[in-house]
Amino acid sequence: MQHDAKLSPATLAAQGTGATPMPHRDIVPPIHLATTFERAEDGSLPGGRIYARDASPAYDPAEALLCELEGGARAALFASGMAAASAVLLALKPGARIVAPHDMYWSLRNWMIGFAANWQIALDFYADAAELAALLQRPADLVWVETPANPTWEILDIARAAELAHAAGARLVVDSTVPTPVFTRPLALGADVVMHSATKYLNGHSDVVAGVLVTRAEDDFWARIKTARAAGGAVLGPFEAWLLNRGLRTLFPRVRTAAASALRIAQHFEHHPALLAVLYPGLPSHRGHDIACRQMEGGFGAMLSLRVRGGEDAARRVAGAVKIFRRATSLGSVESLIEHRGPIEGPGTRCPLDLLRLSVGIEDSDDLIADLEQALQQANEP
Structure with missing residues (x-):
């Protein structure tokens, strides 16, 4: 039975949103290993799925729960936090402009620099809120925020960043790995997409490498992100998805x-x-x-x-x-x-x-x- 939406996020997480798998009504969801799904005689897909790389049932519990916790429209699991972040950048169109913080996850910053150079993407870095506001005096396509920022734990005002980004025609993406939805819900503050390295707190046991994106709106940009995941093959294995869902409950x-x-x-x-x-x-x-x-x-x-x-x-x-x-x-x-x-x-x-x-x-x-x-x-x- 699905929980009442008025229950607290902590209760929803502990019970995995309350969805009980049929027909056995398992308290712990099973591991779905299937990679392909049978069509009906007329060629239709009664199960609604074609192939696990596009949409594995192994992802459903964690994606549903993360949508609840972040207040988003859709969530997508990835093979790592880097894969999730990369899918956002791959969803941009040629000639796009990114505005990102100097202080952020080091590996992503370095990858972003190389990506921008190779894909003819403009990339500007800001050190603080004042520099962000100055850079957004001209149009942009994507503003990246990490708060608290690794490793000095600087704080950026997400609501203000959203106002600036939207005024410049940009989407705001927030890396919320450190605060988690326990302490911060970026979508409620105006962000368009929230990203987590699920390897970290969401799983919480140093035994899974995973990433996740949650979007406020199921729009064309989200469709391009999903295409980047499926076409690039940056998908999470079913056992890892099951372990992530287990970790989310605590x-x-x-x-x-x-x-x-x-x-x-x-x-x-x-x-x-x-x-x-x-x-x-x-x-x-x-x-x-x-x-x-x-x-x-x-x-x-x-x-x-x-x-x-x-x-x-x-x-x-x-x-x-x-x-x-x-x-x-x-x-x-x-x-x-x-x-x-x-x-x-x-x-x-x-x-x-x-x-x-x-x-x-x-x-x-x-x-x-x-x-x-x-x-x-x-x-x-x-």
Whole structure:
């Protein structure tokens, strides 16, 4: 039985929107492995599907739930977050203009630069809201926003960005991987498409690589995105889709627990003598805090960064001294991760080389604080 639409998003996620598969009424949806579907004698498709690359029933539960959580018209799963973002760019027409942030997911930024050069796409980068407004004094086709922005967690006003984008004739796409629909719903703030690297919080267990797009309107642009997915073959396997749907059912308790710990860690270390700064939008000292309070409802996410006094070598020593945090790339899972981010991004990075990026998991926050304390102390010992 389908749930009443008035139920909270947390309840919808926990019960997978309440849709019960027939005929067995499974509490846990089955894995759909079929790649092709039988036609009727007259050539019609009674099941409504031709081939799994176009529309696999394995995608239905997660796509339906994400539409509910984001308040969108349609959702589409992809083989990765990069595949989802790439489909947006591939939906653009020749001669289009993209406006994107300097500070964003590094791999996507680099891919976007190469794509624009090869496909005769104009690409301009903005550093802040003022630069975005200036760039949108002339027409554009796509405005990309990532907020909070990796790895400094700068905040951009989504509603204002939507106004500027639409006035310039552009669509607004928001990478909402970090806040998730638990804390931010970009479509309700005026965005046209929301993107997630579902590898991160949506799945939440470091065992699936996936991406998703959710659109506010099922329009021609969305049709081109779906064509890019099917024609490019950037589709998710059925088992991975099933694992993603499983992870979504615990999204709210996982993200809320991790965000509460991240806030506590940020508050504890904000004035620590071994640190230059703690970057976290939940702190009143963060320059994007007021905007974050308006557009992030119920929490500020579970990502923060520490700038270590003593520069790159000191940051490397701290990362090497942790015992509970895992030294690994990625974010959004149940285990806490730490990464000395600048050297990972490599030449041309804008990330301060003294910055440690923390993805806070669901461990006890006292244990995580103690681990960072001992690592900072050990790194500063003669």
